[in-house]
Amino acid sequence: MTGTVGRVIDHRHQLSSLALSDAELAAQLVTQAGTLAAQMLAAGLTVDTKTSISDVVSDADKAAESMIVAALALARPDDGVLGEEGAAAPGRRSWVIDPVDGTYNFVSGLPAWCSALALLDGEDLLLGAIFQPTTNELWVGGKGLPVTLNGVQVAPLLDRPxxxxxxxxxxxxxxxxxxxxxxxxxxxxxxxxxxxxxxxxxxxxxxxxxxxxxxxxxxxxxxxxxxxxxxxxxxxxxxxxxxxxxxxxxxxxxxxxxxxxxxxxxxxx
Structure with a gap:
């Protein structure tokens, strides 16, 4: 774990995550990942292209994913991971990680980017968590878990054509x-x-x-x-x-x- 990551999630944070529910853990991790990415953006980033000029990856993507993987290894050691930046480990339950979603927006100074997690149990999608630092919006919801925005339940979606x-x-x-x-x-x-x-x-x-x-x-x-x-x-x-x-x-x-x-x-x- 790098020094930058360590400043965002220290050993006490890792130990406290052991007692969290899956939804609470997901919320904590996307918030910390988004905060880390925002801090690194403010400090200056190295940016590389992947498949095209608009498909980019930054140091923040990699650091945020590494932070999430390290925290999950402690809090949920039996679970697998699948990350956009290459993290992969098997498990019946698996955490799907997007450390910075909307990286082109992120590095371009546009506000529409976030950190996101999902949890699968086999093929069963259990929950999702999304944190958008630029609007300070934390979304959490899943199977048997109504969607909340910053802790307040969102109204049910209306059916519309x-x-x-x-x-x-x-x-x-x-x-x-x-x-x-x-x-x-x-x-x-x-x-x-x-x-x-x-x-x-x-x-x-x-x-x-x-x-x-x-x-x-x-x-x-x-x-x-x-x-x-x-x-x-x-x-x-x-x-x-x-x-x-x-x-x-x-x-x-x-x-x-x-x-x-x-x-x-x-x-x-």
Missing amino acids: LHEVAFSTYLHPPRLVDPHLLNPILAVLQQSATVRMIGSGSVELAAIAAGRLGLWLHADTHPWDWLPGAALVRAAGGVAEVFEHGGHSWHAAGPATAVAQAQQLVLAT
């Missing part, structure tokens, strides 16, 4: 040449109230759970970009589903009616 809601997606320029990706998204867009592309899947899905956005539809989403927010949407009374079409896995979340209408439109293209 597609034409009444804002549609959130992402269009990665190199993939726009694939009609099996572009045409379904355009079909859904034409039937929705408006569109928003924020650049952080977990920030967007937390907004879906709160009713701020209406429908989330992305293709071929990584588990760390999907699972934390999907847990929140389900806990808020919405649906979060994955279906196959055109050689792609489509991830849809939101009110049941809007999701069903979007799926029909995708399957019809």
Whole structure:
């Protein structure tokens, strides 16, 4: 553990985590990871590209993931981990880690980024936790656990049709040449109230759970970009589903009616 990480989560914090519930532990870890990332951003970062100029990773991503993995090794030693920055260990239960979701926004000075965690028991999605430092918003929710925002329960998600809601997606320029990706998204867009592309899947899905956005539809989403927010949407009374079409896995979340209408439109293209 580096000195920077040690200043954010010391030995006493690690020992106290042993007595926490899974939801409390997740909330603590995403808050500490987001705080660490914000501190490192203020101090200056090294940033590298991964697959493209917009797919970036920073020292903060790596340090925050290392901090979470170290804390889980102490608090939940029998659990596995899967992290965006390479952490991997087997376990019947597994923590899925996105230390900084929306890294392009993060390094560019845009406020839409967060730290996120999900907990799986086999294929069963138990909970999600998301912390957005720029707005000081901590979201927690999951199976049998109503969604809370900074400790206050969020109102249940209202069922709404597609034409009444804002549609959130992402269009990665190199993939726009694939009609099996572009045409379904355009079909859904034409039937929705408006569109928003924020650049952080977990920030967007937390907004879906709160009713701020209406429908989330992305293709071929990584588990760390999907699972934390999907847990929140389900806990808020919405649906979060994955279906196959055109050689792609489509991830849809939101009110049941809007999701069903979007799926029909995708399957019809």
